[in-house]
Amino acid sequence: MAKTKTVELLGISVRGVVQGVGFRPFVYQLAAKHGLKGWVCNTSGDVKIEVEGEGQALERFLAELESQAPPLARIESIATTRLPPVGYADFHIRESIAEADKYQLVSPDIATCQPCQKEVFDPQNRRYRYPFTNCTNCGPRFTIIEDIPYDRPLTTMRRFRMCPHCQREYDDPLDRRFHAQPNACPRCGPRLELTDNRGNPIPAEDVLTTASQLLQGGKIVAVKGLGGFLLACDATSQEAVRLLRQRKRRPFKPLAIMVASLEEARKHCQVSAEEERLLLSPESPIVLLPWKAGSPVTPEVAPNLRYLGVMLPYTPLHHLLLRETGLPLVMTSGNLSEEPIAKDNDEALRRLGNLADYFLMHDRDIYARYDDSVTMVELGRTRVLRRARGYAPYPIHLPFPVRQILACGAELKNTFCLTREGHAFLSQHIGDLENLETLEHFETTIELYKKLFRIQPEAVAYDMHPEYLSTKYTKELQAQPNNLAFVPVQHHHAHIVSCMVENGVSEPVIGVSLDGVGYGTDGLIWGGEFLVADYGRFQRWGHLENMPLPGGAAAIKRPYRMALSYLLELGLFDPGLAFLKEISAEEIRIVRGQVEKKFNSPLTSSLGRLFDGVSALIGLRGEIDYEAQAAIELEMLSAPGVAEEYPFSIAEEEGKYVIKLGELFVAIISDMKRGTPNPIIAARFHNTVTRMVLRMCQLISEKTGLKVVALSGGVFQNRLLFRLTHVALEGAGFQVLSHNLVPTNDGGISLGQAVIANAILDNKKRN
Ligand SMILES: [Zn+2]
Ligand SMILES: [Zn+2]
Missing domain, CATH: 3.30.70.100 (Alpha-Beta Plaits)
Structure with a gap:
């Protein structure tokens, strides 16, 4: 049968x-x-x-x-x-079903796929040279979504009615464009427009050709991309890049470039296998690559740096512009110094009118601001330094489910984090929360994430720093009638926990948190911290010696103030030191007064400031244009192959290990007097900091038995120091945790805050 x-x-x-x-x-x-x-x-x-x-x-x-x-x-x-x-x-x-309170993940925007690229460059294809070509495997996603489920009427594509040809593709389950919500073609989709800097259309037979000619002629063109406007100019033209810097009021801050292809990238930079993979990945981030001598890209693009931020085209518009100009192009965020990236056409004309000569725009609206992501490859692994396009809003996976929490992050490089179940929705890079424009971007993006992921937080975590705008935002929430729990979280604890979470580790670790500014539980400014931490608690086992920060923020902008502070405080002031010649007698008198009278000079244990002070002391960088510039230039200067280090000591004060800096400064000054070249001094200094970290970890390990070290904080963007400490700690038998998808800088803070707040609320419930 x-x-x-x-x-x-x-x-x-x-x-x-x-x-x-x-x-x-x-x-x-x-x-x-x-x-x-x-x-x-x-x-x-x-x-x-x-x-x-x-x-x-x-x-x-x-x-x-x-x-x-x-x-x-x-x-x-x-x-x-x-x-x-x-x-x-x-x-x-079947038709999509919308259900209240349910949520799902949203795809980040994805770089143009190979088949779409082919179509754009195929004269026989109906999408030949069409800058908005996309399919289900590529194109805008997060930046056009206003709500879920992800369907065309809930995106900024709703105003474009598909032509019969596009509709057929959209309806055909066997087509690459089946239900591709941004599907479009030259007949029915978004269009390009070229205008001058006041919004007057430029007559052009072909907008792309004209725009390319303007770029070739050294003009600055604001180009509307996926998540906002980028300012573009010829990266090989010293004049064009200088003009852009003048207008942006950014004399030194490194700019990223876009090149047409991987082969082109290799002309300018060394590219390892992992870096190649990253450049070509669907995320298509900026990758910081070792810059080759003799690259035609003008040094003005990244003054005094050895690395160049490079990305490949990630929209058809970029592919076309790069191919038609035949030039590497500077592509930097369309904003004035500290403001968020401009996204709407009229907003761009208003805010960027004085920066760009021309505007290459289109009529597809951007719903979410979304900067380019920045990455580097160190010790063979990708390290995301600015997490935005291509990565957010994909969540970080938590090792366990947590309650719904909003964590507000820190100040510089702000991100926030919203949690639900096993997902931590770490926001895209918001920016430096120092002005109202960025605060508004912060607030609207929080609302967007709450809507997309159907999150109603029951608790709010925030940094202990009373002056942060994110803290003030929290205080305003606190003043309103609601049932929210508010949990202050220490900055460096948050750094370490964010690193632990990313690595799926929850048992206590030795946390090495090195950065510029973080508010301490004693009201001082921390930043060279050695903790023992788990999710719910931390203990400060040691730190860098406290030093005055003369004038507070003024000492951060002018590192020579820090150099003076170290010298005065350590009794090493010597009027013959060369770097003093650049500073007015009046300024020296003021700083001396601040340090000696402890006036407007909060104490800090920051390692970032130590880097600043040394950089200024050896005459490298006394005033900065962008965050950490003095420290970065000190790293760039370091000579390879130097083994020596400077002396230092560790004292026990009030039950803590404190790294004393007197011997270090004596040794650096004597090296300077002996005429030791700065690159040697810089290298010896890096070796010394590495030894400090190793010794501190060994001391803490001897007392606690802990063998796992988590490295976090903005100072670990210093590739040389990161490499040296990682290798030294592993060589001494430690297991080392470091960041990968979560930024090591303050962009990673909010993740740690959320997890700590959850643990603290768990503990409260239990007790
Ligand atoms: Zn595609
Ligand atoms: Zn069409």
């Missing part, structure tokens, strides 16, 4: 990034391949599938659902339930 095949029905729920990435057509095709009937549907929380058919076919379907998912899908879970068969006649794609 022939065996009758029993028909079974399976209900499936798939979670992760499974919408807007071609997942439903993939399911459709997979069902067809295995002869299964039923349906697939997007909801606010997942992709739901019902498949009906014979058992073995269902099993193969399930296996391939996971193993053959489209490239941009990220499956987090697949749940199945057995249902009574209903006898479906075919397999079809």
Whole structure:
């Protein structure tokens, strides 16, 4: 007797990034391949599938659902339930269902895929030279989404009605553009427009050709991209780059460049295998690459630096501009010094009118501001320094579920973090929260994330620094009637926990948190910290010797003030030192007064300030244009192959290990007097800081038995120091945790804050 095949029905729920990435057509095709009937549907929380058919076919379907998912899908879970068969006649794609309170992940914007690039450069294709070409595997996502589920009416594409050709692609489950929400073509989609800096259209037979000619002629063009406007100019023209710097009022801050291809990148920089992978990845970030001598990119692009920030084109518009200009282009955020990136056309004309000569715009609105991400590869691993395009709003996975918390981050390089279940939605880079424009960007982006991920926080975590705008935002919430719990979190504790979380570690570690400014529990400014920490608690085991910060913020902007502070405080002031010649007698008198009378000179244990002080002392950098410039130039100057280090001592004061700096400064000054070249001094100084970290960790380990060290804080953006300490600690038998997808700088703080607040609230509940 022939065996009758029993028909079974399976209900499936798939979670992760499974919408807007071609997942439903993939399911459709997979069902067809295995002869299964039923349906697939997007909801606010997942992709739901019902498949009906014979058992073995269902099993193969399930296996391939996971193993053959489209490239941009990220499956987090697949749940199945057995249902009574209903006898479906075919397999079809059902209308999306919106459900209150359900949430799902949203895909970041993704760089133009290969097939779309091919179409854009194919004269026979209907999308030839069309700058808004995209498909389910590439293009804008997060920046155009106003709400979920991700469907065209809930995006900024709703105003473009698809032509019949595009509609056919959109409706055809076998097409690469099936339900590609930003699908468009030259007939029906967004259009380019070229204007002068007052918004008057420039007559042009072909906008792209004219814009390219303007760039070739040394003009500055504001180009509307995915998440905002970028300012573009010829990166090989000293004149054009200088003009851009003048207008942006940024004499030194490094600018990123965009080059047409990987081959072009290799002309300017060394590119390792991991860096190559990163440049070509769908995230397409800026990668800080070792800059080759003889590169035609003008040194003005990144003065005094050895690394160049390079990215490849990530939209068809970029591909076309780069190909037609035939030049590497500076592509830097369209903003004035500290403000957020401009995103709307009229806003850009208003805010960037004095920066750019021309505007290359279009009529597809940007809903979310979204900067380019910045990365580097150190010790073979990607390190994200600015996490935005391509990465956010994909969440960081928590080792356990947490309550819904809003963590407000710190001040510089602010990000916030919203948590729900096992997801930490670390926001894209918001910027330096120092002005109202950035504060507004912070507030609207919080509201967007709350809406997209259906989060209603029950607690708010914030930095202890009373002057941060993020703290003031928290205080305002606190003054309103609500049931929110408010949890202050220490800055360096947050750094260390963010590193622990990223590495999935929850047992106590030795935390080495090195940065510029962080408010301490004693009201002093911390920044050279050695902690023992877990999620709920930390103990400060040691720190760098406290020094006056004469004039507070003034000492950060003018590192020579820090150099003076160290010399005066350590009794090493010598009027013959060369760097003093650059400073007025009046200024020296003021600083001396501040240090001696302890007036307007908060004490700080910051390692960032120590780098600043040494940089100024040796005459390298006395005043800065951008954050950490003095320290960065000290790193860049360091000679390779130097083994010596300077002396220092560690004292026990009030139960803490304190690194004393007197011997270090005596030795540096005597090196200077002996005429030791600065690159040697810089290298010896790096070796010394490495030794400090190692000795402190060994002392703490001897007392606690801990063998795991977490490295965090902005100072670890210093690649040389990061490499040296990592290697030294591992060589001494420590297990070293470091950052990968979460920034080591203050951009990573909010993640730590959220997890700490959750632990503190857990402890409260228990007690
Ligand atoms: Zn594509
Ligand atoms: Zn069309």
